[in-house]
Amino acid sequence: MTLFPTYNRYDLSVSKADGTIVEDIDGKKYLDFATGIGVCNLGHRHPAVQQSVEEQLNNYWHVSNLYKQPIQEEVANLIVENSPGDYVFFCNSGAEANEAAIKLARKVTGKEKIITFRQSFHGRTFATMAATGQEKVQEGFGPMLESFAYATFNQINSVKDLMDERTAAVMLEVVQGEGGVFPAEESFMTQLAELCKANNVLLVIDEIQTGIGRTGKKFGFDHYGIEPDIFTIAKGLGNGLPVGAMIAKKEYVAAFGPGAHGSTFGGNPLAMAAAKAVLTTVFEENFLQTAVERSTYLAEQLEEKIKPITFVKEIRQKGLMVGIECTDKVTRLVPELLGKGVLVLNAGESVIRLLPPLTVSKDEIDQAIGYIKEVLQSQAVTL
CATH class of the missing domain: 3.40.640.10 (Type I PLP-dependent aspartate aminotransferase-like (Major domain))
Structure with a gap:
């Protein structure tokens, strides 16, 4: 290794990406709800x-x-x-x-x-x-x-x-x-x-x-x-x-x-x-309107499926920028979610951060919420 160890890298070696999907060198696919830390707003290779x-x-x-x-x-x-x-x-x-x-x-x-x-x-x-x-x-x-x-x-x-x-x-x-x-x-x-x-x-x-x-x-x-x-x-x-x-x-x-x-x-x-x-x-009006609709749908899914989990303390959202604050540290949960096939971020020790592409579909939101719910519920059970 000849790179400075300035990043705590996860066990993922990227091979290619398209839209909301990132694929690793072994062919495993991931839903990208991190978008390069809020960079690929239009998804990969728009x-x-x-x-x-x-x-x-x-x-x-x-x-x-x-x-x-x-x-x-x-x-x-x-x-x-x-x-x-x-x-x-x-x-x-x-x-x-x-x-x-x-x-x-x-x-x-x-x-x-x-x-x-x-x-x-x-x-x-x-x-x-x-x-x-x-x-x-x-x-x-x-x-x-x-x-x-x-x-x-x-x-x-x-x-x-x-x-x-x-x-x-x-x-x-x-x-x-x-x-x-x-x-x-x-x-x-x-x-x-x-x-x-x-x-x-x-x-x-x-x-x-x-x-x-x-x-x-x-x-x-x-x-x-x-x-x-x-x-x-x-x-x-x-x-x-x-x-x-x-x-x-x-x-x-x-x-x-x-x-x-x-x-x-x-x-x-x-x-x-x-x-x-x-x-x-x-900046095209219809595009932003669709992004707002997606953020509303995401908010509804978070409210219905994530907020009731006892491990979850609070959910904060502005558009397609979400923080799920938990009652304990979440740093160990980010690699766990990666293992299940969804990329997320942490923001501090107790917040899971979601930054999906503005082009994310409702089906992709449903899939990601399913993984997140599964991981957070497992934490609630162990408390």
Whole structure:
């Protein structure tokens, strides 16, 4: 083994994948309710994405950002036309997108303090690791970058207590994914937006996991009737190809002029081809309506078949983003479910996280719920 052991890998060697199905090297098939940690929102090898990338492969792969690439403008226009943002910066990942957002917020305001939230997750670079409100992510790396302060999610007074004249921005996820699938409360988001506006503090929303249709709307903040000053996307944007983006209002464009920021591979044409197909597909009204119908069906099945199990403490859901909180640790249950043929994630020690593709069928939901019910019931029996 020549790879750094930075991942606790499960006993699965992937051979191929298509739609909601992943197949291992022995030919065993699995229902994928993890989608590469919320990446393959359209499922694996979606035809429109594959066709778009193949067409771009036959044109060119890379020329650098020193030259105009019309496909970048096309993708940026799709984002801007479907959001409150005005300008887009392309990069390669969610962490890079959040890094760009932090830099822009500090440069625009001339201030350095950024308020984030406990149990948040924003990435693993030094800036985004410091923004992340989880000690386990920060342990062992010495002093964190200064000027990050951590409020309590869904508690507006905790934000007020931290906000002062040095505050540049408040940065948050509208659903804390890695933190346990905790959706923001509507009253909290409304008050937070008003608080930021009243104090000339930028509102930065991390849509890395909630964006591109995951919650049943184009972006997670669409549920709350608010407009961020800056927001970030990645994961589902490329449906498996590495891409991220930071989007901001036009008032802030001058702060990111030539030389202020950059990325060698940001806006790579292959990633842009994937993103163009993804956005064209997901932002179509009928597609999102079908995704909402699937999330409603999933909610009904969870309510009927999973919630009554005594091992289950609470179920939290926003669209096709689900957290099943249990009364004990679930880390041992993820490989057990894998053995039965369904891929899921954990979010912390006691939460099973489901992130099925937005294209998931009712039959596939039924199959996955059946496996999950079987495993959780076996835990309830042993308690």
